[in-house]
Amino acid sequence: MEMNASYTSFVAVGDSFTEGMSDLLPDGSYRGWADLLAARLAAREPGFRYANLAVRGKLIAQIAEDQAPVAAAMCADVVTLVGGLNDTLRPNVDMGRVRDHLESAVELLAPSCKRLVLMRSPGRNGPVMERFRPRMEELFVTIGELADRHGALVVDLYGAPALADPRMWDVDRLHLTAEGHHRVAEAVWQALGLPAEQDWRTALPDTAPLGWTVRRAQDLGFARQHLIPWIGRRLTGRSSGDGRPAKRPELLPYGDAPLS
Numbered sequence: 001m002e003m004n005a006s007y008t009s010f011v012a013v014g015d016s017f018t019e020g021m022s023d024l025l026p027d028g029s030y031r032g033w034a035d036l037l038a039a040r041l042a043a044r045e046p047g048f049r050y051a052n053l054a055v056r057g058k059l060i061a062q063i064a065e066d067q068a069p070v071a072a073a074m075c076a077d078v079v080t081l082v083g084g085l086n087d088t089l090r091p092n093v094d095m096g097r098v099r100d101h102l103e104s105a106v107e108l109l110a111p112s113c114k115r116l117v118l119m120r121s122p123g124r125n126g127p128v129m130e131r132f133r134p135r136m137e138e139l140f141v142t143i144g145e146l147a148d149r150h151g152a153l154v155v156d157l158y159g160a161p162a163l164a165d166p167r168m169w170d171v172d173r174l175h176l177t178a179e180g181h182h183r184v185a186e187a188v189w190q191a192l193g194l195p196a197e198q199d200w201r202t203a204l205p206d207t208a209p210l211g212w213t214v215r216r217a218q219d220l221g222f223a224r225q226h227l228i229p230w231i232g233r234r235l236t237g238r239s240s241g242d243g244r245p246a247k248r249p250e251l252l253p254y255g256d257a258p259l260s
Contacts, residue, residue, distance in 0.1 A: 016056035
């Protein structure tokens with residue numbers, strides 16, 4: 001890996017993780033690790049261009065079919081592709097089809113850019129993680145194989161215990177907090193050969209464990225506000241991203257289009 005490399009453009013492809021949920025800004029929009037990374041890259045390179053095609057709720061087939069061709073046509077220096085985790089949460093997922101769609105996206109994107117970045121996504125410690133861990137790890141094996149075959153970088157967030165800490169996750173238990181997104185941005189930054197600004201793997205300070213009453217209240221709030229609506233969308237075939245456009249669909253100079 002070239003150290004202190006120069007990058008003039010960046011396209012982010014994926015789902016809610018790359019869209020930036022739940023790094024909420026005061027105006028109600030989401031920022032997230034990709035926007036943070038773009039801001040840092042833009043500070044190094046005049047005229048730096050950025051696009052973020054990610055849309056919450058998208059499955060890997062939708063990412064491969066709708067986002068990957070658009071990203072490939074942009075011929076950016078850096079492309080990040082993160083997808084497939086939404087698929088692993090589906091009860092009847094076909095992991096073979098997930099692998100095929102991911103492979104098609106990588107085969108399209110790898111030759112189109114200077115550096116393709118894949119990720120082993122983080123997972124929050126807890127019973128949900130344990131239930132879906134085998135599928136996630138199967139997905140991550142595929143990611144490693146594709147990276148080896150196509151010369152892509154892999155950022156291993158899954159292997160960082162700090163990002164599994166429940167305190168790094170929003171109340172919906174599916175998306176990282178602002179601190180988590182900052183750490184992902186730093187991890188990708190370092191993977192691109194740029195000088196470290198912090199150790200993104202550092203564990204959070206120890207705190208006193210929450211009492212049983214507080215934990216049960218949090219569980220009930222999570223079920224009411226997030227789990228039940230999520231189940232409802234699954235049962236009706238709806239997605240949180242239905243009808244939602246990409247947050248930054250054109251590859252434009254960083255300051256020329258507002259980040260949503």
